[in-house]
C-alpha cells in the first residue's frame with residue numbers, strides 16, 4: 229500500500245480529523261528503527277482488525293459502529309448489463325437489462341439479480357444459479373434471480389429463448405454478478421416505503437364467476453419497498469425497488485421486445501434524480517406479490533406504460549426522501565418446503581365417462597390416475613427467506629402469490645422491513661386464497677383455469693392458504709431467532 233494511502237487509512241481508522249493524514253505521513257517519514265518496529269505492529273494490528281469477523285460478532289459490531297461503515301463491515305457492489313439479444317422477436321421498443329447487487333457481510337455474500345424477462349423455469353433458474361455460484365463462489369442459498377415477468381420478453385405466453393441465448397445469458401449473468409462482487413466497497417444500507425399503485429386487482433366476480441377485469445375493491449399491495457446501498461462518500465451504489473403488478477401494460481399492444489413499466493420507471497427515476505445529482509448507481513426492480521394484480525391499463529400501449537413508469541418512479545423518489553439506515557448485522561437464510569394438497573379429482577365414474585367420450589383427453593387420463601390412487605395429491609411448495617441484520621428480511625416465493633399473502637407477511641413478520649418477492653429462482657403456479665378456491669370451477673384463471681389446463685390439472689386445496697400462513701410465521705420466526 230502506498231505510504232500516503234496507508235496514512236489516510238490510519239486517520240480514517242482512528243478517526244483523526246480530516247487532513248491529519250499529512251501529519252501522520254510526516255511522522256512516518258521521520259521514523260527510526262524503533263518506530264518502524266512499532267509501525268509494523270500497528271500495520272499488523274490494522275490488517276488484523278480488517279479481517280472480516282464472524283457472523284455473530286459482525287452483527288454486534290454493527291450495533292456499536294453507528295452510522296460510519298468500517299472495514300470488515302457491510303460492503304456492497306452493483307452492476308448492470310444489456311441482455312436484449314435474448315429477444316425472440318425482431319422489434320425492440322426498449323432494451324432488456326439484467327442487474328445485480330452483491331452484499332458482503334463478513335465471510336458471507338449474497339446476490340440479488342434482476343432481469344427484464346418473462347420468467348425463468350425451475351430448470352433454467354438452476355443453470356443460472358449454478359453459473360453465478362461457479363463464477364463468484366457465492367453460496368447458492370444466497371443467490372436470488374428475479375424475473376420481472378414483463379410480458380414482452382421470453383418466458384411468458386409461449387415466448388421462448390433459443391438454446392444459444394440460454395447459454396449466452398447464463399454466462400452473461402455470471403459475469404455480471406462477478407463484476408458486482410469485485411466492486412464491493414464499504415456501504416450503509418437504507419430502507420423505506422412509499423405509497424404506490426400502478427395496477428388493479430384483476431379478479432372481478434360477476435354473476436357468480438370470476439373474470440379478468442379491474443376490480444377496484446380487490447386486494448392490492450399499495451406501496452413500493454426500497455432498499456438502497458450507499459458508499460462512504462454517500463454516493464448511491466444501488467437501489468432495489470419492489471412493487472406488485474404484472475408488467476402487462478405494453479403486452480399485446482405491440483409484439484416488440486421490452487421491459488414494460490419497470491424499464492420506464494428506471495428511466496424516469498434517473499431523470500427525476502438528475503437535478504439533485506443523485507441519478508448515478510444501479511436501479512433495479514423486483515416483482516412483489518402480483519398474482520392477482522395487473523398493471524393498468526392492461527395492453528394500454530407504450531405511452532400508458534411510460535406514464536405508469538413515471539408514477540412508480542415518483543413513488544420511489546418519495547421513498548428515497550425518507551430512507552433510514554439499518555444496522556448492518558449478519559446475513560443469514562432459511563428455507564422451508566411445504567407439501568400443499570390439491571383439490572380432490574372428480575369421481576372415478578366421472579373420469580371414466582369423460583374418457584369414454586374423449587379417450588385422448590390428457591387431463592382426464594391424469595385425473596383418473598389420481599382418483600384411482602385414492603391418495604390426495606400434493607405439490608411441493610418451497611419458501612425461502614434471507615435476513616440482513618435484525619431489521620430487514622427478504623421473503624421469496626417461486627409461485628405467483630396473490631397480494632393477500634404479502635399483506636399477511638407484512639402483518640406477521642417479526643422484521644421491521646419485509647420485502648416479499650415472487651418469481652425468484654424459477655416460476656411456480658398461481659397461489660390463490662381460500663376464498664378464491666372455494667368458488668371451484670367459477671374461480672377464474674388463477675384459481676381454476678391455469679391449474680386445470682396443465683399439470684397437475686387440479687388447483688391447490690383451499691386448506692393451502694392456512695398452511696402457507698403457518699409456514700410464513702414459522703419461517704420468519706425461525707429466521708429472526710437465528711435458528
Ligand SMILES: [Zn+2]
Pocket residue numbers: 377474519628
Ligand atoms: Zn402471471
